[in-house]
Amino acid sequence: MSEQHKPVIGISIGDMNGIGPEVILKAVGGNRLNRICTPVIYGSGKIINRYRQMLELKDWQFFTIQKIDQINHKQVNVINCMNDQNLELQPGKVTPEAGKLAFESLKRAVADLKAGKLDALVTAPINKHNIQSDEFKFPGHTEYLASEFEVEDVLMFMVSDTLKIGVATGHVPIEQVKQKINKELIIKKIEQIHTSLKRDFGVQRPRIAVLGLNPHAGENGLLGNEEKEIIQPALTELKKKGTLVFGPFPADGFFGTAAWKQYNAVLAMYHDQGLMPFKMLAFENGVNFTAALPKVRTSPDHGTAYDIAGKNEADESSMIHAIYTAVDVAKNRAELSELEANSLKKKNIVLKEASMED
Template sequence: MEQRQPNEPNQSRNTSSGGPKPDTRSTDAQVQPSTEQRQNNQPRNNRQDVPYQDNRKKDNAVNDAPNRPERSYKPVQNQRENRQQPGRTDEPRSKNQRDNRQPNNGQRPNEARQRDENRQDRDRNPNNNRNQPRESLLSEGGSRDFGNQAAQPTEYAGREDRLVIGISLGDYNGIGPEVILKALQYNRLQKICTPVIYGSMRILNRYRNLLNLKDWNLNGAQTIGQISHKLTNVITCWPDQNQEIQPGQVTPEAGQAALACLQRAVDDLKNGKLDALVTAPINKYNIQSEEFKFPGHTEYLAQEFGVEDNLMFMVSETLRIGVVTGHVPLGRVRQNVTRERIVQKLHMMMQSLKQDFGIEKPKIAVLGLNPHAGEEGLLGSEEQDIIKPLLTELANKGELVFGPYPADGFFGTRAYKKFDAILAMYHDQGLIPFKAIAFEEGVNFTAGMPAVRTSPDHGTAYDIAGKDLADETSMLQAIYTAIDVARNRKEFLELEAGALK
């Protein structure tokens, strides 16, 4: 898996006639946007300067893998480079390591100029990072404290200085409780957020004993108003006196409990008590009830927040993929691939890239519906009749949208590296390559909603539940992404409000 190369700050560009023309031939023959153009569209908040990332050179990625004596941990090559992984010792970085840090290339032009003039000062002084609360992750030596001890008192103890992140338990017989506990153990995230688990103290204590995670404490709270900003909080969402965990088993009780946790968390999210919500995996079968008749979290949240539609947006440091049709049977995909639906998904994707990921002029690739993108009508007419005319119209309005591209060649030649995001026509067309490329660090983000929601990109994984085999990397990334998006969105709205004055 290749790392995405650092790029220059996003700048405005001329999109009149110099952009690539849509072509349905093989990907090798496609006219792709130039690498220089791709470099001008990176997020203003490049995560390479975030303190919790691993700041070492990519050549050392294998040697920097975390050392976890208690469980195996598969190193993730494409994970955020500057993020310190759980289990690493707190060793101060040398001056050479600080000097070799890659530049932050996703800032806006004015920030980039300041970066060029004051690079050395910034490297020595982490306070230049605009996400101030995360700076408290750095110790005096410049690395993150993930030692097996209680977390030190945080510098930012007030609610106004840190985000409150809700985490719903999901199906407690799956790996949800395990990855949540591993991600939050030793209160390691207290310096950047206040975690609130919507679940059951009794169930979580059972898993703490099972997984030998007993040397740190959880704080029980009855309501969100009673949480502690110095501890990991648990709000018990259902009467659990007589329930026992059955890892790997599908039970109706676990489905009912997952729904109770989700409903309680969504209520607090809607009432502004949470800054973001991270949802652990549910079983889409045993959660079904009179109150929940949805194929997944995404559709449920759309109804709860009163939006007609939203976008399933799979994101990682390597690529971002959204889908036109989400949880729709394959036999009904074609009837749902309409001009109106594609336009709606593209607009939601563009808006999300701007406000949630800090990309001022996003560049989007659109995949075809049919094999080889229809082969000029020989293998299907949807590309000729719907997708191509629509993309031409959007391009004439100045939008950087390109395609339709054949999905197989597009990912086979790594053409996705030249774009800020990709819009796939249906679920498996987008999620199969995404999980093949970025499974462990991938995050499911729901775009197009007034609230921030993320989720790890895996399911309940009943086959390994309760066996101390689950990797918490995707859960950690979901929490980090929720924090990033919430902050980016807040800053975007502040800038928009200032521009209107």
């Protein structure tokens, strides 16, 4: 693949005192990913260099730039997003400076993503408390990105090669889940999963399983009516449109019997119902993918892990898979766009020829 055709992948540094910088460097160290993409780390050359020394990656070099237009496609690039003099690295500590850098790096990366200068964005873990400011008042990355791209509703889609789980309600207190579940929401989330499987992952005829909200999927109304009154009617409506959707299934039996292996994706009703089994079954290679965004964004499926930050103990597997997934989805979308453009071009030619014959 020629240099100019390699996807340019932005990577926001996340909380510099967590394991984000460590897993980033372990993932891109030695320029191992330069064959398939051009990585651009948004953060701080000073902080990246400190971690490079701590991890003893002394033979690995990076290219420091001030803006995306200066990238070197043969190296890993680092964009300084703050004045390095104001940054003091304290692995394992929650500091205001770390929150400030996390936001500045995210803001710069999103601006370049919106401008079309990045093919995808990979976000390292943030601390949802120290990043809060007048500019960032969101529960997490997903909500911030939805706001920046002016998308009313996106999907938190946890993906791996073998298991993909979307959630109907994301970062929502458990007491509010029941209030937010409705037929329209279920239909929208299933349609988002269906579209993403086809557009982003190349699944031609997606089979989607849906979990119930209540224990035993409501036990025919004995343990709750949401399955009968909300979820099942939504599935019935989608089936009439030809969507291959199944359920609602009791979550415990569904995962306990490995029934999930029969489907391309699963819709869970709330955060922990979906993420708990996902992290048990796919933690090392799991990726958080934000579906229904106009641009590609992925993230490793772990947090800041302050307890092991700076100790050279963090596993970079999820970060590597997040980068690979970003590259694959960006390529799939580009290929689909090209196919659609060629199809439209051929259609216009046929219509033009037909009109000339008339």
